[in-house]
Amino acid sequence: MNSIVKNRLFWPAVxxxxxxxxxxxxxxxxxxxxxGHLFGSLIDILRGSSALxxxxxxxxxxxxxxxxxxxxxxxxxxxxxVACLLIQDLPNQNAIGPVLGVVAVAIGVSLVMGLWNGSLVxxxxxxxxxxxxxxxxxxxxxxxxxxxxxxxxxxxxPYATIATGFFLGLPVAFLIAAAAVALIxxxxxxxxxxxxxxxxxxxxxxxxxxxxGARRITIMVYVVAGGFAGLAGLIYSAxxxxxxxxxxxxxxxxxxxxxxxxxxxxxxxGRFSIAGTVIGAILIQTLSVTVVAIGIPPEANLxxxxxxxxxxxxxxxxxxxxxxxxxxxxxxxxxx
Amino acid sequence: MTTASMTPVTKGPELNKRRRVYKPNAKYIPILATLGxxxxxxxxxxxxxxxxxxxxxxxxxxxxxxxxxxxAVGxxxxxxxxxxxxxxxxxxxxxxxLTATLLKGDWPxxxxxxxxxxxxxxxxxxxxxxxHFFKVEPFIATLAGLFLARGLALFINQQSIPIRNxxxxxxxDYRIELADGxxxxxxxxxxxxxxxxxxxxxxxxxFGRNVYAIGGSSDSALLMGLPVGRTRIVVYTISGFCAAxxxxxxxxxxxxxxALQGNGYELDAIAACVIGGVLLTxxxxxxxxxxxxVMVAGLITTIINFQGDLNAAWTxxxxxxxxxxxxxxxxxxxxxxx
Numbered sequence: 001m002n003s004i005v006k007n008r009l010f011w012p013a014v015x016x017x018x019x020x021x022x023x024x025x026x027x028x029x030x031x032x033x034x035x036g037h038l039f040g041s042l043i044d045i046l047r048g049s050s051a052l053x054x055x056x057x058x059x060x061x062x063x064x065x066x067x068x069x070x071x072x073x074x075x076x077x078x079x080x081x082v083a084c085l086l087i088q089d090l091p092n093q094n095a096i097g098p099v100l101g102v103v104a105v106a107i108g109v110s111l112v113m114g115l116w117n118g119s120l121v122x123x124x125x126x127x128x129x130x131x132x133x134x135x136x137x138x139x140x141x142x143x144x145x146x147x148x149x150x151x152x153x154x155x156x157x158p159y160a161t162i163a164t165g166f167f168l169g170l171p172v173a174f175l176i177a178a179a180a181v182a183l184i185x186x187x188x189x190x191x192x193x194x195x196x197x198x199x200x201x202x203x204x205x206x207x208x209x210x211x212x213g214a215r216r217i218t219i220m221v222y223v224v225a226g227g228f229a230g231l232a233g234l235i236y237s238a239x240x241x242x243x244x245x246x247x248x249x250x251x252x253x254x255x256x257x258x259x260x261x262x263x264x265x266x267x268x269x270g271r272f273s274i275a276g277t278v279i280g281a282i283l284i285q286t287l288s289v290t291v292v293a294i295g296i297p298p299e300a301n302l303x304x305x306x307x308x309x310x311x312x313x314x315x316x317x318x319x320x321x322x323x324x325x326x327x328x329x330x331x332x333x334x335x336x
Numbered sequence: 337m338t339t340a341s342m343t344p345v346t347k348g349p350e351l352n353k354r355r356r357v358y359k360p361n362a363k364y365i366p367i368l369a370t371l372g373x374x375x376x377x378x379x380x381x382x383x384x385x386x387x388x389x390x391x392x393x394x395x396x397x398x399x400x401x402x403x404x405x406x407x408a409v410g411x412x413x414x415x416x417x418x419x420x421x422x423x424x425x426x427x428x429x430x431x432x433x434l435t436a437t438l439l440k441g442d443w444p445x446x447x448x449x450x451x452x453x454x455x456x457x458x459x460x461x462x463x464x465x466x467x468h469f470f471k472v473e474p475f476i477a478t479l480a481g482l483f484l485a486r487g488l489a490l491f492i493n494q495q496s497i498p499i500r501n502x503x504x505x506x507x508x509d510y511r512i513e514l515a516d517g518x519x520x521x522x523x524x525x526x527x528x529x530x531x532x533x534x535x536x537x538x539x540x541x542x543f544g545r546n547v548y549a550i551g552g553s554s555d556s557a558l559l560m561g562l563p564v565g566r567t568r569i570v571v572y573t574i575s576g577f578c579a580a581x582x583x584x585x586x587x588x589x590x591x592x593x594x595a596l597q598g599n600g601y602e603l604d605a606i607a608a609c610v611i612g613g614v615l616l617t618x619x620x621x622x623x624x625x626x627x628x629x630v631m632v633a634g635l636i637t638t639i640i641n642f643q644g645d646l647n648a649a650w651t652x653x654x655x656x657x658x659x660x661x662x663x664x665x666x667x668x669x670x671x672x673x674x
Contacts, residue, residue, distance in 0.1 A: 141656065148647070268473075302487035302491075305483055
């Protein structure tokens with residue numbers, strides 16, 4: 001029992017369950033079957049959180065190596081802009097083949113963005129937070145240049161399916177995120193890759209001396225993070241069927257970092273938890289949905305989120321627990 | 337024995353002399369490079385556009401970037417200790433909304449002004465305390481502060497609130513004539529004063545030395561008996577105060593309060609510090625550098641305005657490219673120094 005309570009994921013998981021229970025009671029449809037697929041606020045949460053899960057997944061790997069990626073929001077904007085620009089020029093927007101090609105191009109561009117970040121960090125040796133700050137600042141400008149400052153609308157059925165379609169009764173967006181999580185779990189926990197990541201995060205120099213290609217692994221995580229951000233950008237832009245280079249992925253880097261931290265991955269690197277990140281990402285999305293569901297006025301939305309975030313961050317600080325609850329405990333012991 | 341003890345004494349000055357002959361002190365290279373860039377940009381502007389050389393173009397840089405300048409100065413203190421403050425943009429918006437709301441409620445301006453400044457300082461102090469006492473990382477603690485401050489601002493009012501207070505509009509309309517045909521606003525003067533005070537504090541006070549010491553190595557600073565905790569909390573307090581002052585300047589400039597004002601200022605401030613040669617690893621940098629960084633960013637916008645037919649998106653891209661150039665240069669300089 002004690003070991004369950006002490007688990008880093010215990011409190012985030014409890015909060016998530018509480019929020020979901022609150023949701024189940026307040027929303028009129030929590031989960032039902034309609035038109036042959038699942039429907040309700042639970043499904044909305046899963047669908048809505050898929051972009052954040054993808055971004056946070058890449059962020060987890062980057063943070064595991066002791067880095068950080070601030071450019072994910074900008075990469076989302078670029079990938080959506082590239083995809084919508086190319087789809088707009090397609091002769092038949094509803095043909096599946098060309099749309100898949102466009103998706104591949106958009107993800108390819110995102111991978112190149114990741115490669116840029118990774119090279120800056122691993123080869124030139126720039127601090128990750130500054131290296132990715134460059135693309136964060138310039139990336140949104142690039143996206144605006146691609147769309148020429150306009151919002152590009154597309155009418156492509158296959159493209160919209162990425163965000164709003166259903167497969168086997170589940171939202172396609174969530175299935176994409178789930179597949180990505182499964183792939184990364186398999187790669188990091190069933191092969192030595194996870195160990196190498198943690199080793200690079202613990203000490204790049206020691207890893208290099210131990211014969212690990214620290215430089216290659218660092219570049220790789222930024223490329224993966226860029227790819228996942230690109231995929232998330234496609235989901236975002238497919239959902240609104242347009243490329244909005246200003247609001248796409250705005251502030252998502254902060255939400256993603258938050259999801260990673262809630263999930264118990266330390267920002268200093270050397271240790272990571274994929275399951276924790278997924279819980280963190282779903283928790284953040286559930287929080288936004290619940291705030292609306294329980295009738296908190298929209299203007300208090302962010303304030304409510306802020307209070308939960310502050311509580312979570314403090315509850316995860318060992319020093320906070322020792323200073324506040326530790327004192328309480330010792331007094332009890334004396335009284336007894 | 338005597339010769340052995342003599343050698344270091346004679347060697348020291350000789351080395352220094354040599355260095356002075358060949359190149360400037362390595363720690364001034366980033367700041368000199370920024371200065372050079374600023375000069376090149378300014379001269380290019382004069383060569384390409386009519387009226388660019390008008391002194392008012394230069395003076396207006398201070399007026400147009402007063403808010404960013406004040407905020408970036410606060411950020412400089414935080415970054416030199418090796419921290420970061422993401423909450424400044426949100427504190428700006430909270431300040432403008434609160435100022436507008438209180439003035440609308442007929443509070444006297446002389447009460448509103450200190451109240452919002454103290455609130456900003458308190459938010460900063462709170463973040464500093466959480467960072468120091470609970471060992472929460474600055475990035476996360478100030479991110480929570482960002483959510484909290486912007487959440488409060490949105491909670492107070494989601495709409496734009498006009499400021500019709502006489503004192504505020506009087507300050508907003510006031511013009512100071514520096515020379516014939518060159519006028520500026522009180523905002524610019526306040527920003528310049530903040531820069532001068534901050535530069536003096538950082539260079540000549542015990543507190544300033546402590547800030548550099550903590551940025552160099554907080555463990556060593558602690559072992560030396562420096563007040564690490566107090567200094568760190570004060571640094572975040574300064575940043576919060578500067579952000580609130582920036583918010584007041586913003587509200588004077590726009591004579592309104594809105595929860596979305598100041599969005600993204602944290603990044604602009606960090607970028608200005610980096611371009612100005614403040615190392616994000618801490619321990620190095622000058623307020624003068626930050627001033628130059630803000631001027632470079634402002635001059636880019638000015639040139640794009642003069643050009644007229646360029647997409648505004650180019651501002652972001654050029655700032656990004658400059659960030660890249662300066663970061664790589666810093667990297668090369670620090671590598672050489674080691």
